[in-house]
Amino acid sequence: MTEGYNFAYLDEQTKRMIRRALLKAVAIPGHQIPFGSREMPLPYGWGTGGIQVTAAVLGASDVLKVIDQGADDTTNAVSIRRFFAKTAGVRTTTHTAEATVIQTRHRIPERQLRDDQIIVYQVPMPEPLAKLEPSRTETRKMHALADYGAMYVKLYEDITRFGHVSISYDYPVMVNNRHLMSPSPIPAFDNPKLHMSAALQLFGAGREKRVYAIPPLTPVNSLDFEDHPFRATRAPHSCGLCGSDTSYLDEVVTDDRGGRLFCCSDTDYCEGRRQSATAE
Amino acid sequence: MAYVAVKGGERAIDNAHAWLAEARRGDPAVADIGTDQIAQQLGRAVDRAMAEGSLYDRDLAALAIKQAQGDLIEAAFLLRAFRTTLPRFAASLPLETGAIRPLRRISAVFKDLPGGQVLGPTTDYTHRLLDFSLTDGTPPPAAPLTAAEPEAMPRVHDILGREGLIEPDAPDGAEPGDLTREPLAFPAGRDLRLQALARGDEGFLLSLGYSSQRGYGNNHPFIGEIRMGEVAVEIEPPELGFAIEIGDLVLTECQMVNQFGGSKTTPAQFTRGYGLAFGQGERRAMAMALVDRSLRAAELGEDATAPGQNAEFVLGHCDNIEATGFVEHLKLPHYVDFQSELETLRRIRAESL
DSSP states (O other): OOSSSBBBBSOOOHHHHHHHHHHHHHHHHHHHEEEOOOOSSSOOTEEEEEEHHHHOOTTTTTEEEEETTTTTHHHHHHHHHHHHHHHHHOOEOOOGGGGGGEESSSOOSSSOOOOOEEEEHHHSOTTTTTTTTOOOOHHHHHHHTTTTTHHHHHHHHHHHHSSOOOOOBBBOOOETTEEOOOOOOHHHHHHHHHHHHHSSEEEEETTTTTTEEEEOOEEEEEEOOOTBBOOOOOOOOOOTTTTOSSSSSEEOOOOSOOOEEEEEEEEHHHHHHHHHHOOO | TTTTTOOOOOHHHHHHHHHHHHHHHHHSSOOOHHHHHHHOOOOHHHHHHHHHTOOOOOOHHHHHHHHHHHHHHHHHHHHHHTTSSSOOOOOOOOOOOOEEEEEEEESSSSSEEEEEEEOSSOOTOOOOOGGGGGTTTTOOOOOOOOOOOOOOOOOHHOOOOOOOTTTOOOOOOOOOOTTTTTTOOSOOOHHHHHHHHHHSSSSHHHHHHHHHTTTTSSSOEEEEEEEEEEEEEEEEOOTSSSOOOEEEEEEEEEEEEEEEEEOOOSEEEEEEEEEEESSEEEEEEEHHHHHHHTTTTTTTTTOOOSGGHHHHHHHHOOOOHHHHHHHHHGGOOOOHHHHHHHHHHHHHHHOOO
């Protein structure tokens, strides 16, 4: 562990402040709670909110997994995992099943999470209405009044222009039938995993100084219309490495003549499938 | 296929950092730059890093500038990340800038005034010609010294205030807020607005202040006074019950005189805009004073139509550490989101063709 810094970098007072905000967040699912976000030694926009939330909930016996784009080996995931290995000395893993705390950017693991796991999302823009109304003073009022008509109008306009809702990621959800929430920029494909998840889901936005939460077993619905129900989409291929035809796929350009390889974005899921295939 | 098999993330990061360290050092045949040289000879860079880093420490700022290879936003970021770990053992008493030990003091509204006009070490009247003598280390000629008569230097605003010509600037008695501890909420009081501006990006403040002069929110400012010099910092430990001095800061303070406010009940008065910067930060202090005055539009009953008058816009975007983080995060991988966009676009196109 790094000398001179407290366990998991933040001092205990700060962690307590964040935990108080998280308790409030759990009590009002999907509602954004302001918190005294600190300057972290990593840049804003690179996961400072997630890092502060992880630091606040992490204990010495926890096992931490960090993913970015579903993968454990992407540079920013490596950097954040190292940060906690260094400042908290906790055990880290790449296996979803082994982790007690999972910090993620842009994905939810394919493997179903359990009730003894916490997933921490890095959030760039916690305000789901920001693209429709830039003033946070106004959006606060809209949330207070559950005045979400503007978002439904946006979805309707998409359908009239394109035939579909054109939001592919950070697809807005209604939490506990009350608060409109940004699920962070996960692909819409992952949205159904938010619904009635057994794991506690925590969201941290450092630069915007907000946390919010989805307690276990909370209904989370992606916004849609009865005649235009929400549809999760993925590339219509099987993984070129493990053969999965249900996982979310990355598209990798293999040459300059149109060659493509589609493979799982969740690297742990993909490796697990390949290992059990060779074992058989 | 190397891309998919990427497992080299950790090694790649280590190697990149090693290369960075080498690039920072540059040609080893050239002497290593000392942080003392930066602190002494790149003073304005140090001042800016301290202001935007919100930490008054010339030596640490010099180190940050060296580590950041002269990138001042990166240097300010290093200082902020250090500052956030420091314990807070006391809050100082309000600084008495009226008792500044002046290195510079000018007023643009009175030709002469008690304490006089003191130009100090200014670049204002230099001709901007590259001085090639600086390349060969020739020492500068000694600056002439005259014994100064210590003379009181009352604030211009206090002189105007005696006649009631300018609005009073009385403290409201409330404990000032701290946006580094509590998240900013709107409407934000002037204490928090000034705190945000004091650590805001100089370029952003400069452009906003400039826009207010060009008609985007009308400011009609005069420089009442700029003073730069040393001010004592005092704290009052509860167990002592009296104030003790813990050090000195070099500060630049700018007091703007702006056009009238007033109503049927209050006679017309000049209004104030205030700027304060660590070190010798005249451009920053002036820009801050312009923006401070702009942000008082609502309070003074003016139409708030320009960007510089919108507190949520200004305070939400003036912090360059937040701004650079979010702009630069676009470098991080986004292939999952991009993939979802590709699929959506392909589907829409397939159905419309």
